[in-house]
Amino acid sequence: xxxxxxxxxxxxxxxxxxxxxxxxxxxxxxxxxxxxxxxxxxxxxxxxxxxxxxxxxxxxxxxxxxxxxxxxxxxxxxxxxxxxxxxxxxxxxxxxxxxxxxxxxxxxxxxxxxxxxxxxxxxxxxxxxxxxxxxxxxxxxxxxxxxxxxxxxxxxxxxxxxxxxx
Amino acid sequence: xxxxxxxxxxxxxxxxxxxxxxxxxxxxxxxxxxxxxxxxxxxxxxxxxxxxxxxxxxxxxxxxxxxxxxx
Numbered sequence: 001x002x003x004x005x006x007x008x009x010x011x012x013x014x015x016x017x018x019x020x021x022x023x024x025x026x027x028x029x030x031x032x033x034x035x036x037x038x039x040x041x042x043x044x045x046x047x048x049x050x051x052x053x054x055x056x057x058x059x060x061x062x063x064x065x066x067x068x069x070x071x072x073x074x075x076x077x078x079x080x081x082x083x084x085x086x087x088x089x090x091x092x093x094x095x096x097x098x099x100x101x102x103x104x105x106x107x108x109x110x111x112x113x114x115x116x117x118x119x120x121x122x123x124x125x126x127x128x129x130x131x132x133x134x135x136x137x138x139x140x141x142x143x144x145x146x147x148x149x150x151x152x153x154x155x156x157x158x159x160x161x162x163x164x165x166x
Numbered sequence: 167x168x169x170x171x172x173x174x175x176x177x178x179x180x181x182x183x184x185x186x187x188x189x190x191x192x193x194x195x196x197x198x199x200x201x202x203x204x205x206x207x208x209x210x211x212x213x214x215x216x217x218x219x220x221x222x223x224x225x226x227x228x229x230x231x232x233x234x235x236x237x
Contacts, residue, residue: 074205082196164207166197 008063012036039063040116043140047119050097050106056119056138066138067149071157074130077103081124084133087163091155093120114146115139120156170230173202176221191216 012032019029046052056064073080081103088095093107096119103124111117116139123134135156137149177184184202188195193213200206214225221228 075200075203079196079199079203083200086194086196161207163197164200164205166193166201166206166209166213 008036040141043116047108047117047140048096048106050099050102050104050121053104053106053121057121057136063141064138065142065145065149066136067145067153068134068136069153069157070132070134072127072129072132077124077126077131080131080133081105083163084122084124084160087156087159090163091159093152093156109137109148109152112148115148116141118145118148118152120152168232168234169204170232171201171204171206172228172230173198173217176223176227180221182221187217187220190220193217 012035015032016029019032020026023029043056046055055061057066075083081100084105085095085098088105088107091107093109095105096108097106098104105122105124107120107122109118109120119138119140121134121136121138123136125132125134135153137145137152139145139149177187184195184198188198191198191213193201193216197206201209214228217228218225
């Protein structure tokens with residue numbers, strides 16, 4: 001469990017109490033909470049673009065919980081890319097962005113009771129047996145995905161496997 | 167894979183494009199391409215029936231068992 005966002009919340013609360021103690025101005029003190037709110041708004045505004053994938057996928061970004069699964073497929077990269085776009089149509093995720101040249105697909109899981117939603121990055125790369133698929137599920141905000149990252153992968157792989165029955 | 171799909175051979179014999187077959191049988195071009203490469207996990211009887219009807223052939227014309235050394 002990534003404890004950094006929890007730590008950030010505690011730090012914000014401590015600063016809020018300190019500001020309140022020294023300034024006695026509640027509105028000025030509450031401004032400190034613009035930091036986490038701003039982060040959430042920023043994440044929501046950039047989530048739909050593949051060009052911001054580095055922000056969510058960087059190991060230095062400690063504010064998100066991410067889970068990566070890698071698996072191989074016998075299909076060649078172009079056919080697999082087309083197949084995955086077809087599979088995504090039947091999933092509960094939204095297709096947010098895709099890049100045929102870079103063989104990247106970005107999906108979004110909607111907000112639910114447990115999380116603010118997740119971004120799912122799929123990267124296809126050629127391999128000796130066909131293609132290699134890297135599936136990464138990242139929380140938009142929060143220190144834990146409550147196993148939603150793993151469930152997203154299970155749901156995806158189940159749909160992909162069953163789609164190979166024609 | 168010991169089971170080979172000769173869909174490309176049958177398509178050539180019938181002078182039919184994959185897209186055309188896709189429209190007739192109601193299976194996507196992507197799925198037919200995967201089937202053509204013998205990389206599907208399984209094929210439904212209903213799909214096989216539709217392809218055989220569209221190409222006017224028998225299942226044996228589409229599927230072939232190729233014995234390997236292990237077999």
